[in-house]
Amino acid sequence: LFLAVVLVVTVLAAAYLSLAASNVRLSRHVWAMEQALGEAERTNQALAVGIARWSSIPVLQERSVALGYAPAQNVEYLMMEP
Numbered sequence: 001l002f003l004a005v006v007l008v009v010t011v012l013a014a015a016y017l018s019l020a021a022s023n024v025r026l027s028r029h030v031w032a033m034e035q036a037l038g039e040a041e042r043t044n045q046a047l048a049v050g051i052a053r054w055s056s057i058p059v060l061q062e063r064s065v066a067l068g069y070a071p072a073q074n075v076e077y078l079m080m081e082p
Contacts, residue, residue, distance in 0.1 A: 053059065
């Protein structure tokens, strides 16, 4: 009877330790995923700032002049008939 009790307690202790180890492993995995998410969010914010800079009107005007575009002066419209 004593041996059976010791065996049951040992099995329960092993199951508890296995569960605790699994919990620690999953916690590490969740932590790593949270770190990756934070890094992705920071990268996303940096890209959004870059897009905002490159999309600003002064930058677009400067780039268009550098590409040879000029403001329209005397615009003439053509009438098209279907």
